[in-house]
Amino acid sequence: MSELERYYRVLELEPGATLEEVNQAYKDLVFVWHPDRIPLDNLRLQQKAQDKLKAINEARDKLRSFKAKYQVSQTSSPSQPKKSDSPTQQPPKKSSDLSGKDYSRANLSNKDLSGRNLSYSNLNGANLSDTFMHKVNLRGADLSEANLFRANLLLADLREANLRNANLIGADLSGADLRGADFTGARIRSGDRLLVKLIGANLSGAIMPDGTIHA
Incomplete structure (x- = not known):
C-alpha cells in the first residue's frame, strides 16, 4: 500500500476521492473521535481518540497538499485541455x-x-x-x-x-x-x-x- 493510499484509508475513503469528500470525511471522523465525547476517566479511549485525531489531521493535510500540487501541475501543463463544464470556485490560497x-x-x-x-x-x-x-x-x-x-x-x-x-x-x-x-x-x-x-x-x-x- 502506498503512503497516499494509506491516507485515504485513514479517512475511510477510496483512492481518488475529491477534496470535498476528503473534507467531509474529516469532519465526520473528528466529530466521532473528539475526546470531549469520551468520559475523562476512560484513559485508554482518551488516548485512542487523541491518536486517531492526530492520524486524521495528518491524512487530511497530506491529501490537501497533494491535491493542491496536482491542480497546479494540471493548470500549468500546456497539453491539459480546459474544462468548460461545471466550473467550481476555488477558495483563497492558504497563503x-x-x-x-x-x-x-x-x-x-x-x-x-x-x-x-x-x-x-x-x-x-x-x-x-x-x-x-x-x-x-x-x-x-x-x-x-x-x-x-x-x-x-x-x-x-x-x-x-x-x-x-x-x-x-x-x-x-x-x-x-x-x-x-x-x-x-x-x-x-x-x-x-x-x-x-x-x-x-x-x-x-x-x-x-x-x-x-x-x-
Whole structure:
C-alpha cells in the first residue's frame, strides 16, 4: 500500500476521492473521535481518540497538499485541455493575506480557513461553527460574540484576540497560542464540565471568562 493510499484509508475513503469528500470525511471522523465525547476517566479511549485525531489531521493535510500540487501541475501543463463544464470556485490560497478584513456577522460555517492570515480582522458576531482553522493566524482579531461551536483551531495563533462573549462550546484549541487573549464572558462550560479542548494551549496572561488572569 502506498503512503497516499494509506491516507485515504485513514479517512475511510477510496483512492481518488475529491477534496470535498476528503473534507467531509474529516469532519465526520473528528466529530466521532473528539475526546470531549469520551468520559475523562476512560484513559485508554482518551488516548485512542487523541491518536486517531492526530492520524486524521495528518491524512487530511497530506491529501490537501497533494491535491493542491496536482491542480497546479494540471493548470500549468500546456497539453491539459480546459474544462468548460461545471466550473467550481476555488477558495483563497492558504497563503492569502486576509489580515484586517471585515467579516463581522459573516456566515463562515464549515469553511476551510486553515493556515490563513486573519490577524487583526473583524469577525465580530461571525458564524464560525464547524469551521476548520488549523494553524490560522488570528492574532489581535475581534472574535467577540462569534459562534465558534465545534470549530477546529488546532495550533492557531490567537494572541491578544478578543473572544469576549464568544461561544466556544466544543471548540478544539489544542496547541493554540492564547497569550493575552480576552475570554471575558465566553461560553466554555456546561455546568461544571469544561467543553473546550485546550491540551497544550498557551494561556499565559489570558483573561479567563470569569475575569481572572491566567498565570
